[in-house]
Amino acid sequence: MATRLEVKKTYKLYVGGKFPRSESGRTYEVTSARGAFLANAAWGSRKDVRDAVTAARSAQPGWAGATAYNRGQVLYRVAEIMEGRREQFVAEVAASEGVTKPRATTIVDAAIDRWVWWAGWTDKIAQVLGNLNPVAGPYFNVSAPEPTGVIGIVAPQRSSLLGLVSVVAPVIAAGNSCVVLTSEQRPLPAITLSEVLATSDVPGGVVNVVTGPTAELAPWLAAHRDVDGIDLTGCAGADGVDATALEVAAADNLKRVLRPAADEPDWGTTDLERLRIFTETKTVWHPKGL
Amino acid sequence: MSASAAPSRARELLGVSALTNKALTSWLHGLPGIDAVGCEGRAAALSTRSIKTDAKAWAIDTAISMIDLTTLEGADTPGKVRALCAKAVTPDPVDPTTPRPAAICVYNDLVGIAREALGDSGIHVAAVATAFPSGRASLEVKLADTQDAVDLGADEIDMVIDRGAFLAGDYRTVFDQIVAVKEACGEAHLKVILETGELATYDNVRRASWLAMLAGADFIKTSTGKISPAATLPVTLVMLEAVRDWRDLTGVQIGVKPAGGIKTTKDALKYLVTLNEIAGEDWLTPQWFRFGASSLLGDLLQQRRKLATGVYTGSRDVTID
Numbered sequence: 001m002a003t004r005l006e007v008k009k010t011y012k013l014y015v016g017g018k019f020p021r022s023e024s025g026r027t028y029e030v031t032s033a034r035g036a037f038l039a040n041a042a043w044g045s046r047k048d049v050r051d052a053v054t055a056a057r058s059a060q061p062g063w064a065g066a067t068a069y070n071r072g073q074v075l076y077r078v079a080e081i082m083e084g085r086r087e088q089f090v091a092e093v094a095a096s097e098g099v100t101k102p103r104a105t106t107i108v109d110a111a112i113d114r115w116v117w118w119a120g121w122t123d124k125i126a127q128v129l130g131n132l133n134p135v136a137g138p139y140f141n142v143s144a145p146e147p148t149g150v151i152g153i154v155a156p157q158r159s160s161l162l163g164l165v166s167v168v169a170p171v172i173a174a175g176n177s178c179v180v181l182t183s184e185q186r187p188l189p190a191i192t193l194s195e196v197l198a199t200s201d202v203p204g205g206v207v208n209v210v211t212g213p214t215a216e217l218a219p220w221l222a223a224h225r226d227v228d229g230i231d232l233t234g235c236a237g238a239d240g241v242d243a244t245a246l247e248v249a250a251a252d253n254l255k256r257v258l259r260p261a262a263d264e265p266d267w268g269t270t271d272l273e274r275l276r277i278f279t280e281t282k283t284v285w286h287p288k289g290l
Numbered sequence: 291m292s293a294s295a296a297p298s299r300a301r302e303l304l305g306v307s308a309l310t311n312k313a314l315t316s317w318l319h320g321l322p323g324i325d326a327v328g329c330e331g332r333a334a335a336l337s338t339r340s341i342k343t344d345a346k347a348w349a350i351d352t353a354i355s356m357i358d359l360t361t362l363e364g365a366d367t368p369g370k371v372r373a374l375c376a377k378a379v380t381p382d383p384v385d386p387t388t389p390r391p392a393a394i395c396v397y398n399d400l401v402g403i404a405r406e407a408l409g410d411s412g413i414h415v416a417a418v419a420t421a422f423p424s425g426r427a428s429l430e431v432k433l434a435d436t437q438d439a440v441d442l443g444a445d446e447i448d449m450v451i452d453r454g455a456f457l458a459g460d461y462r463t464v465f466d467q468i469v470a471v472k473e474a475c476g477e478a479h480l481k482v483i484l485e486t487g488e489l490a491t492y493d494n495v496r497r498a499s500w501l502a503m504l505a506g507a508d509f510i511k512t513s514t515g516k517i518s519p520a521a522t523l524p525v526t527l528v529m530l531e532a533v534r535d536w537r538d539l540t541g542v543q544i545g546v547k548p549a550g551g552i553k554t555t556k557d558a559l560k561y562l563v564t565l566n567e568i569a570g571e572d573w574l575t576p577q578w579f580r581f582g583a584s585s586l587l588g589d590l591l592q593q594r595r596k597l598a599t600g601v602y603t604g605s606r607d608v609t610i611d
Contacts, residue, residue, distance in 0.1 A: 050602050057605055225604035253604060 016055030017204015033098025059205025522551025547583025
């Protein structure tokens with residue numbers, strides 16, 4: 001029997017629910033932690049970032065307007081499909097991060113569990129972050145969190161799946177849409193996650209995934225005036241990225257900024273920090289007397 | 291050219307002693323036919339030009355100055371028209387070097403409001419008249435409609451042709467109506483809307499263009515914006531060829547106005563490239579080319595700011611119509 005030729009993959013971006021090539025036509029080679037060729041990925045350009053922001057902006061009101069219950073259902077469905085792609089995730093995490101298969105399996109399981117955990121949060125955010133405020137007058141005074149809008153995410157460089165899920169899930173659970181710049185050297189789990197999202201019920205444009213060099217793309221995302229918040233977590237350990245300069249650029253339209261830690265966290269646990277930063281508190285005074 | 295001169299010039303051009311429907315028909319049907327595939331191919335080829343940096347900045351400013359900023363809704367209020375006029379006078383409050391659009395285009399009864407709001411800004415007021423958008427009314431009503439707009443101070447009148455008569459082959463009626471409306475316009479410029487979306491073929495677009503120019507139009511305009519498809523690049527290309535050939539024949543220059551569906555800077559640049567390539571540089575001014583648009587201005591302003599600051603602008607940085 002003839003030897004079967006290997007199918008070498010060239011992945012594309014995930015923008016607005018579709019998989020376009022980079023507008024620039026560029027690609028780059030993705031290698032395993034040991035240097036073996038894995039696949040080609042799209043080398044995104046500033047215009048791809050722009051298109052992704054446009055898609056995120058148009059998808060955001062619909063996503064925020066869906067009921068919290070519905071958002072929870074949709075996110076749970078994502079976890080179900082991730083479960084179906086478990087073997088692929090395990091192989092990609094093992095190759096990308098240079099860990100053993102058992103270790104990769106543990107990471108993938110944790111990532112799926114974390115996604116489920118965030119799916120459960122969608123209809124509990126207001127109860128935890130909101131409040132009925134005591135005021136000196138005959139009013140109800142209610143504070144409730146609302147999504148910030150379009151969030152730019154510089155995804156963690158090292159933790160290609162668990163870290164990615166930990167930064168994306170809370171942002172969309174709250175009703176934001178996002179543009180994700182993937183780990184530059186380890187983009188494959190993010191690309192597979194985008195294929196998962198495309199086949200789940202998450203509306204196109206809610207999550208947009210752009211692969212490519214972080215140093216080239218992050219400044220455009222940080223300066224873009226249609227982005228309402230930016231998570232700079234992935235600046236830690238990224239080549240040639242000046243997080244301070246990004247923060248300065250982000251200040252132009254008063255984006256919410258999540259600063260990077262000096263070193264990337266290990267993602268063993270998670271908390272509500274991103275939920276807090278990427279929601280805005282709306283306070284309503286309501287006359288009592290009912 | 292005075293309005294009453296149109297019939298005699300038409301007789302001269304056609305070489306006939308009486309301007310009958312038969313004479314018009316044989317003249318219009320004697321125009322060369324259009325290769326639809328070739329026309330669309332040419333338009334597609336012209337839309338692949340890459341316009342960047344300095345050229346793009348020039349094109350954006352030129353496009354802004356060519357806009358007839360339009361609101362033609364049943365729900366138009368005096369407040370909305372005033373807001374639109376304020377936007378025309380100061381398109382970008384952050385950058386006073388931003389050029390102003392050429393005109394505000396409104397329904398007849400709102401001309402007075404627009405006139406007052408625009409003051410001495412130099413921005414023209416264009417009114418859609420003659421039973422816009424369908425054109426289904428008697429000539430008397432159309433003329434009264436036109437007179438009304440002129441009396442209220444409209445500088446430009448956008449009329450619609452009687453597409454029913456045109457498609458029925460009654461070119462003489464279409465001709466006579468344009469001549470009559472032109473006369474009612476007095477000093478005001480007359481733009482003749484062909485409503486190409488209802489004309490079905492490129493050959494018809496060419497015939498309607500020549501018929502309108504023959505009858506004394508100052509501008510030929512693609513569409514009302516109420517019918518889909520509105521302006522398309524191939525249709526505009528056919529009309530640009532018509533005004534180019536008309537000037538070669540008669541020495542008279544006629545303007546062109548694509549309207550409807552032109553929403554982005556990219557679209558506008560394609561039209562400007564086509565304009566330059568087909569009609570020529572002489573048409574590259576607001577006097578001879580206009581865009582009928584509302585949301586286009588917002589996108590042009592966003593792109594203008596992007597060029598000036600080097601940062602992508604937000605969708606909420608500019609007003610929505």
